[in-house]
Amino acid sequence: METNKYLNDITEIKNLMNRSSRFISLSGLSGVLAGIYALIGAGFAYVKLKETSAANYENFSGRSSSLWGSDTVSDLTFIAIAVLVAAVITGFIMTLKKSKKSGEKIWDSTSKRLVFNFAIPLVVGGLFCLVLMQQGIAGLVAPATLIFYGLACVNASKYTMGDVRYMGLAFIGIGLVSTQFIGYGLYFWALGFGVCHILYGALMYYKYDRN
């Protein structure tokens, strides 16, 4: 009977440590949906680029950036922003639902910490990408977004489910590999933001959300 009490103590300790420091209402399914949006976006971008330079579309995101009409750039930017907005809104709604179900507050000290620590590498990465564009090194934008997003995930993983760390590492790996294949940024983007999100989202869904 004593052993049982100690076992309860340990369970309670673990539970409180997690609940007080990690925001665990993140929805796995929203990761899957974000991945699907990204793949759809990549599909649109692919079609757009093929239209623009039918002859040598494989050079698109790198060396031939001067060939782009500004129309293409603004179209691609629009697609990227649309995907981002859709993913963030979906993620927010589904997380809100999940936190209501589990009775957790959505905007408490744990979620604030999560958002803040996720945002630091992400904002730096965003600014860095703008600089890359400004300097005409557009080919490195895709790898940079993947790497900085990965770093943001690794940094945020301390404040939510630990599995996010491995997704972050996967993004960093894909980003680094893609630096060696400039001009194929879109494929790596689809692999990272599309496939990786879907895989990890599904994994988290099965691990945490199913019941």
Place this chain on the structure above:
Amino acid sequence: MSLIDNINKAFDHRIRLGIMSILMVNDYADFKILKELLGATDGNLASHTKALEKEEYIKVEKQFIGRKPNTRYSATPLGKAQFKKHINALEKLIGK
């Protein structure tokens, strides 16, 4: 020397155990957050934080945020060391 010797009486209560657990993984926590997480009443929580403060396992800082008084707690190095010992003892007693 039996294993029981490492079980710390100061942590032998659900609320005190909870306070220490939270302060182990957070730099600090204020009264309101502790209350919410532990589901304790004001008086209950206050008496337990006082007990831990007396042992010098936690540090209490009172300050004002605007015009509202705010009390925040953090674990002392002594408190963290003792709590680790306590957890180790618990794990040994469960016998793994």
